[in-house]
Amino acid sequence: xxxxxxxxxxxxxxxxxxxxxxxxxxxxxxxxxxxxxxxxxxxxxxxxxxxxxxxxxxxxxxxxxxxxxxxxxxxxxxxxxxxxxxxxxxxxxxxxxxxxxxxxxxxxxxxxxxxxxxxxxxxxxxxxxxxxxxxxxxxxxxxxxxxxxxx
Numbered sequence: 001x002x003x004x005x006x007x008x009x010x011x012x013x014x015x016x017x018x019x020x021x022x023x024x025x026x027x028x029x030x031x032x033x034x035x036x037x038x039x040x041x042x043x044x045x046x047x048x049x050x051x052x053x054x055x056x057x058x059x060x061x062x063x064x065x066x067x068x069x070x071x072x073x074x075x076x077x078x079x080x081x082x083x084x085x086x087x088x089x090x091x092x093x094x095x096x097x098x099x100x101x102x103x104x105x106x107x108x109x110x111x112x113x114x115x116x117x118x119x120x121x122x123x124x125x126x127x128x129x130x131x132x133x134x135x136x137x138x139x140x141x142x143x144x145x146x147x148x149x150x151x
Contacts, residue, residue, distance in 0.1 A: 003149075007059075007141035008134045014123055015040075016047025020137040021062025025144065029069045039069070047120075049105025054115045057105045059133070059140035063092045066144055088147075095143045100136060108132060 001009075003024045010020035022029075022043040023036075030036040045051055046061035073085050097103050106114060109131070121127055128134065 017058030
């Protein structure tokens with residue numbers, strides 16, 4: 001399976017956008033089931049455009065989490081290393097935006113304003129028909145695979 005397919009499958013299993021992208025790369029990031037569970041918890045807050053606020057798309061946040069886990073900078077990072085890392089994040093976000101027209105959840109969903117209701121929508125067949133999210137997590141996973149794993 002491709003990373004796109006893996007991420008899309010996780011999304012339709014009920015994981016949020018960020019979790020679906022992150023889980024697609026869990027084998028590269030985690031050494032144990034406990035680490036995978038921690039990764040799920042870390043990425044859980046980013047679904048719905050950051051806690052369902054409809055800000056930065058969870059799939060884009062998931063890309064940032066994966067890039068940070070694989071190539072992130074630590075407390076001893078130099079200015080040059082920080083700049084390189086931020087350039088990578090901007091490249092990933094730029095590629096996502098070029099494909100989808102935005103990195104903002106509400107824009108991708110066609111919503112006019114940010115959401116204020118924290119309750120997620122039920123994952124029904126109708127939900128999946130009306131949401132582009134499975135495609136978006138697939139795009140994010142494919143961008144990551146092409147950018148990070150091909151280097």
